[in-house]
Amino acid sequence: MSASLSPPDPGDALISMTGVDKWYGSFHALKSVDLQVRRGEKIVLCGPSGSGKSTLIRCINRLETVQQGRIVVDGIALDDSAQAVDAVRREVGMVFQSFNLFPHKTVLENCILAPMRVRKASRAEAEATARTYLDRVRIGEQAGKYPAQLSGGQQQRVAIARALCMEPKVMLFDEPTSALDPEMVKEVLDTMIGLARDGMTMVCVTHEMGFARQVADRVIFMAEGEILEEATPDAFFRTPRHPRARAFLGEILAHH
Amino acid sequence: MGIPELLFLLQGLKWTLALSAIGFLGGGIAGLLVALARTSERTALARGTAAYIALFQGTPLLMQLFVTYYGLALVGLQLDPWQAVAIGFTLNASAFLGDIWRGSIEAVPRGQVEAARALSLGYASRMVDIVLPQAFRISLPATVGYLVQLIKGTSLASIVGFTELARAGAIVSNQIFKPLVVFGIVGAMYFALCFPLSLVGSWLERRLAAPTR
Numbered sequence: 520m521s522a523s524l525s526p527p528d529p530g531d532a533l534i535s536m537t538g539v540d541k542w543y544g545s546f547h548a549l550k551s552v553d554l555q556v557r558r559g560e561k562i563v564l565c566g567p568s569g570s571g572k573s574t575l576i577r578c579i580n581r582l583e584t585v586q587q588g589r590i591v592v593d594g595i596a597l598d599d600s601a602q603a604v605d606a607v608r609r610e611v612g613m614v615f616q617s618f619n620l621f622p623h624k625t626v627l628e629n630c631i632l633a634p635m636r637v638r639k640a641s642r643a644e645a646e647a648t649a650r651t652y653l654d655r656v657r658i659g660e661q662a663g664k665y666p667a668q669l670s671g672g673q674q675q676r677v678a679i680a681r682a683l684c685m686e687p688k689v690m691l692f693d694e695p696t697s698a699l700d701p702e703m704v705k706e707v708l709d710t711m712i713g714l715a716r717d718g719m720t721m722v723c724v725t726h727e728m729g730f731a732r733q734v735a736d737r738v739i740f741m742a743e744g745e746i747l748e749e750a751t752p753d754a755f756f757r758t759p760r761h762p763r764a765r766a767f768l769g770e771i772l773a774h775h
Numbered sequence: 776m777g778i779p780e781l782l783f784l785l786q787g788l789k790w791t792l793a794l795s796a797i798g799f800l801g802g803g804i805a806g807l808l809v810a811l812a813r814t815s816e817r818t819a820l821a822r823g824t825a826a827y828i829a830l831f832q833g834t835p836l837l838m839q840l841f842v843t844y845y846g847l848a849l850v851g852l853q854l855d856p857w858q859a860v861a862i863g864f865t866l867n868a869s870a871f872l873g874d875i876w877r878g879s880i881e882a883v884p885r886g887q888v889e890a891a892r893a894l895s896l897g898y899a900s901r902m903v904d905i906v907l908p909q910a911f912r913i914s915l916p917a918t919v920g921y922l923v924q925l926i927k928g929t930s931l932a933s934i935v936g937f938t939e940l941a942r943a944g945a946i947v948s949n950q951i952f953k954p955l956v957v958f959g960i961v962g963a964m965y966f967a968l969c970f971p972l973s974l975v976g977s978w979l980e981r982r983l984a985a986p987t988r
Contacts, residue, residue, distance in 0.1 A: 580893055602814035608895035619890035623908050623983075634902055678890075685894060 533689055533720050534579055534593075539588030539745075541574060549585065550744040556689070561721045561733040563752070566741035567767055572724045575741070576691045579722065580611040593688055609637060612682030615682045616673045616694040620666040626677050627662040630684045632639065638685065645684070652680040656710050672703030676710050680702040683714075690714065701770045726771060732756060740764045776956050780947045784957075787943025788964050792927035794939060797861050799922060803866020809873025811902070824873070825877070831870030837931050839863050849959040856935045864925075864932075871921050879914035880906055912983040919976030923969045931982045940964060 541549040549571050555564055562574040568611035577583040578590060581597055581604045588719035590597040592607045622627050634640040640648070653659040654675040658669075666674050675695055682690060692711065696704045708730050715721055715734040725731070731738050731752050738755040740748040741762070747761045759765045812824040830838065842867075854862070883906050887951040892909035930941035938946065946959035948954045 582889055582892060604982045605895050607895060613893040615890065616885060617886050619886040620888065621905055633896055720782045
């Protein structure tokens, strides 16, 4: 993570999305979205379900294609070329709501696969890196187990370590705690907070407003495929400007 | 029923084994290609393969063997019986196995491929490391079931002149007029081939299921 330790440089956009539109058939999922993420910045994306926030971050590593607009990640323009897509994916780690660990591989094997196949690391190198990150998410002693033998929180921490093993420049989190039992949410959030402290660039789709308050540089509120509000967490939680954002916060905070 | 008759049946058993091996091997390799083509993102390839599967699943194996042996000879391509059955069984088995494996590949949760893509793993690695091992486990019961069918289906090779087990049984039965005894033995021999396969199948299933529990 040495590359991401430098403080955010305001002119340095690691992710740049301009005029991005996406349709699923006739459903307009993203409506001319513009988003710049600087190196080292932590962004929290929130909004009601179906607002396009997951779709948006899935466009950053091309799990979703877009019909219009320009997406540049770490200086690489995402187009239809497989090389560009691969190059971007090498630098972008992703953590999913449903963990998506490989069930037929041990925790350690989950972590070393991509570094060996993609970065051409030797097994010894890949294992050393994997053990470092597994220790960091405090799950090093489970390296020999299979995912199904772990709790949800442990699995999600392995998923974070697996993504980190590729030494990405940015980490995308797609509702990483939504599938977890309440008592396991904290261990995953703590891991993410630690990552943020170390200077990782992060884009997180989450409803964990405490997390947003604590680590986000900016909160982005989306509804119906549009970015309706962008603000510092303080401003967003204290004085949300858009009526949809006020309604959303009212609903979310009523449950906490 | 004496020793010579028994030896004759064992000769037939040997042919049945050889024909099964050809079907397994040819059908397995071609079937994997069919499954990969059928699940390809290239629509033309996927559709072409779907048509191939429909054709070979929808026509009798007997007819397919006829065409590869006698039919191709009519247009000047004279294959020897081995080549004809090898091609016939490979085409037929690859359509069935390919479709079984296509279904198994599609049954692997979407998130698995997405996670592999997000890690920048290429197609070959996504398939070899992630999808196929999981698909293989899912496909085991159907695959073993089909292979058992294939062993019994090799009896159709008698139409191009192979004296495999079923045909050998018919010949012996016609000579000694003891169909019950002869076909009892023939049946037991088929069973001896197929049952261990089923056992290996369920053993593999248990073994592969263990780590996910």
